[in-house]
Amino acid sequence: MSVRPSLVSGGKMMGKGKRAIIHAPYIDQSVRYPTGCESVSAVMLLQYLGIDITVDEFIEMYLEKRDLEEKEGLLFGPDPRKYFCGSPYDEDAFGCYAPVIVNALEKVFLDVESGKCSTKHETAAYRAVDETGTPLEELLIKYIDHGMPVICWACIDMREPVVGPQWHLFEAAAGQTQDGIFTWISNEHCMLLVGYDEDNYYFNDPHNGNGLTGYPREITEKRHRAQYMQAVGVTFIA
Numbered sequence: 315m316s317v318r319p320s321l322v323s324g325g326k327m328m329g330k331g332k333r334a335i336i337h338a339p340y341i342d343q344s345v346r347y348p349t350g351c352e353s354v355s356a357v358m359l360l361q362y363l364g365i366d367i368t369v370d371e372f373i374e375m376y377l378e379k380r381d382l383e384e385k386e387g388l389l390f391g392p393d394p395r396k397y398f399c400g401s402p403y404d405e406d407a408f409g410c411y412a413p414v415i416v417n418a419l420e421k422v423f424l425d426v427e428s429g430k431c432s433t434k435h436e437t438a439a440y441r442a443v444d445e446t447g448t449p450l451e452e453l454l455i456k457y458i459d460h461g462m463p464v465i466c467w468a469c470i471d472m473r474e475p476v477v478g479p480q481w482h483l484f485e486a487a488a489g490q491t492q493d494g495i496f497t498w499i500s501n502e503h504c505m506l507l508v509g510y511d512e513d514n515y516y517f518n519d520p521h522n523g524n525g526l527t528g529y530p531r532e533i534t535e536k537r538h539r540a541q542y543m544q545a546v547g548v549t550f551i552a
Contacts, residue, residue: 335509335516335526338362338463341369343520349409350402351504353377354520355465356415358506359548360422362463363440366432367422373402376418377410382481391481393496409502412544415465416442419546438550445545450535454510457547463508463518467544468537469501470521472529475540476500502541 339361343354347369357369373379379398382391391399391408398414400407419442425431427439445453445464457464469475479498486494509516514528538544 333509333511334458336362336458336461336463338506338508338518340518340525341520342523343369344522347373347402347520348405349400349407351520352398352410352415352465353402353418355504355506355518356419356546358518358520359463359465360419363548364434365422365426366434372418372422376421377402378414378417380484382408389479389481390484391496393483393485394498396485399498408498409504411542412444412446412465412467412546415504415546416444419548440548441551443547443549445547447543448545449543450507450515450531450538450545453507453545453547458507458509462548463506465504465546466507466517466538467502467504467541468529468534469540470503471524472533472537473501475502475537499541507545 339358341354341358343350347354350369350373353373354369357367357372360367360372377398378396379401380392381400382389384390394409394411395413398407398410422431423440423442426433448456450466453464453466477497477499479500480495481498482494483496503521505517505519505521507515508518508526510531511528514530515534516526516528519525519527
């Protein structure tokens with residue numbers, strides 16, 4: 315796993331009064347990418363790794379996207395585990411789940427290895443890991459303590475999650491799945507986990523220029539669970 319101690323301030327966590335922050339680049343999504351929190355968080359992580367990529371390049375070249383459609387009064391849409399639902403440039407779009415970001419990151423890493431994507435310095439070979447279901451506390455030990463930020467799902471400004479809307483899956487209409495209707499959990503949000511202390515988790519929060527923001531542990535864990543405890547980590551390939 316990548317370790318960048320020069321980019322981490324604070325001690326090795328969990329002792330009283332300890333604090334660790336990874337100094338990753340910050341990108342504000344609010345002006346250009348109103349629903350692009352997943353892409354923005356991924357690019358903050360990629361730039362931290364020294365990979366020369368913009369949010370627009372990530373969205374246009376690597377992110378799988380598919381629009382929703384209305385047919386005969388019914389709303390049809392993609393599975394957010396396979397596609398970004400809508401466009402990150404559209405404020406009426408929805409978002410995507412961890413497998414979509416894992417897939418996009420893997421394509422970036424392949425282009426880095428082949429030389430198609432430039433880097434600011436020599437980089438290692440990386441792989442993306444779907445950490446959905448891993449408690450935040452474990453992500454701290456596995457990644458943050460080793461100098462590696464983590465892409466995490468929760469809720470915008472830690473608001474209450476809202477169940478809905480729903481749509482019929484394109485995959486069901488095509489006979490590719492038996493799950494016919496998908497229910498979105500609104501107020502979904504994605505951020506880059508960069509640190510913690512005794513009371514808070516710290517994120518590069520791309521929403522509304524929030525910047526480096528600390529959210530209390532208990533509410534963060536609740537909102538993380540509301541979004542199926544989704545997270546994406548990055549590790550070295552030995």
